[in-house]
Amino acid sequence: MMPNAAAPATEGSDRSVPLHVAIIMDGNGRWAAARGLPRAEGHRRGVEALRRVVRAAHELGVLYLTIFSFSSENWSRPATEIGDLFGLLRRFIRNDLATLHSDGVRVRVIGEREGLEPDICTLLNEAEELTRANTKLNLVVAFNYGSRQEIAGAAQRLAREVAEGKRDPASIDADTLGRYLDAPDIPDPDLIIRTSGELRLSNFLMWQAAYSELVFVPIHWPDFDKAALESAIAEYARRERRFGGLAAKTGS
Numbered sequence: 001m002m003p004n005a006a007a008p009a010t011e012g013s014d015r016s017v018p019l020h021v022a023i024i025m026d027g028n029g030r031w032a033a034a035r036g037l038p039r040a041e042g043h044r045r046g047v048e049a050l051r052r053v054v055r056a057a058h059e060l061g062v063l064y065l066t067i068f069s070f071s072s073e074n075w076s077r078p079a080t081e082i083g084d085l086f087g088l089l090r091r092f093i094r095n096d097l098a099t100l101h102s103d104g105v106r107v108r109v110i111g112e113r114e115g116l117e118p119d120i121c122t123l124l125n126e127a128e129e130l131t132r133a134n135t136k137l138n139l140v141v142a143f144n145y146g147s148r149q150e151i152a153g154a155a156q157r158l159a160r161e162v163a164e165g166k167r168d169p170a171s172i173d174a175d176t177l178g179r180y181l182d183a184p185d186i187p188d189p190d191l192i193i194r195t196s197g198e199l200r201l202s203n204f205l206m207w208q209a210a211y212s213e214l215v216f217v218p219i220h221w222p223d224f225d226k227a228a229l230e231s232a233i234a235e236y237a238r239r240e241r242r243f244g245g246l247a248a249k250t251g252s
């Protein structure tokens with residue numbers, strides 16, 4: 001069972017712990033290569049790191065944890081590796097869903113469902129349905145996800161409403177478009193972490209990242225643990241978030 005986390009502060013208040021942490025779990029392949037192991041072993045150890053981090057995020061008072069599990073661009077990898085990643089998702093849901101549920105974790109999935117194998121869609125739907133009422137931690141799984149695709153989908157839905165005469169184009173502003181993204185009720189990430197030392201967003205939450213703090217850590221994802229999460233959160237707490245305004249000491 002997960003221990004109770006400190007009560008989260010009201011959304012939008014000054015929190016030293018981010019309400020929403022999003023993670024690009026990078027470096028599984030390099031972790032494996034450095035040890036002479038197959039890439040699949042890196043991904044398998046990546047799932048173990050994921051389990052540790054879900055638990056740690058809750059213990060530290062994070063309310064939303066978004067993980068980049070499979071990107072729209074990952075289809076360009078060899079079929080065997082794609083098969084490994086899908087196999088891990090299947091096993092993760094089958095083996096861990098009951099524990100996540102009893103720990104009060106709500107699972108959400110963002111990304112394109114079309115084109116996924118039917119059994120994967122069924123598992124994702126089951127995970128969302130079973131955990132719908134849970135409130136301790138929201139685990140948002142970005143699967144077959146790409147930010148440009150998500151924004152294009154939102155634009156397409158809005159354009160359809162305009163074409164059907166249901167919407168005036170002049171009514172579309174940034175807030176409107178934001179409401180047509182995959183999970184509009186989830187607050188934007190306060191902190192985005194990328195492991196493995198790469199300094200890119202790679203088509204991850206680009207709309208939602210407008211004012212996120214970015215922390216890049218040099219360790220590969222399979223080595224990521226609670227201490228690494230705490231240290232990324234400490235870095236976040238040292239940042240001054242201005243959201244386009246002035247620094248607290250200069251503004252009045």
Ligand code: FPP
Pocket residue numbers: 025026027028029030031043044046047050068069070074085088089090092196221
């Ligand atoms: C990046 O490492 C990681 C991924 C492409 C997938 C992340 C997946 C997991 C952590 C396991 C699966 C989890 C679920 C819930 C399905 P990389 O392969 O790009 O590493 P490299 O850049 O070192 O090659």
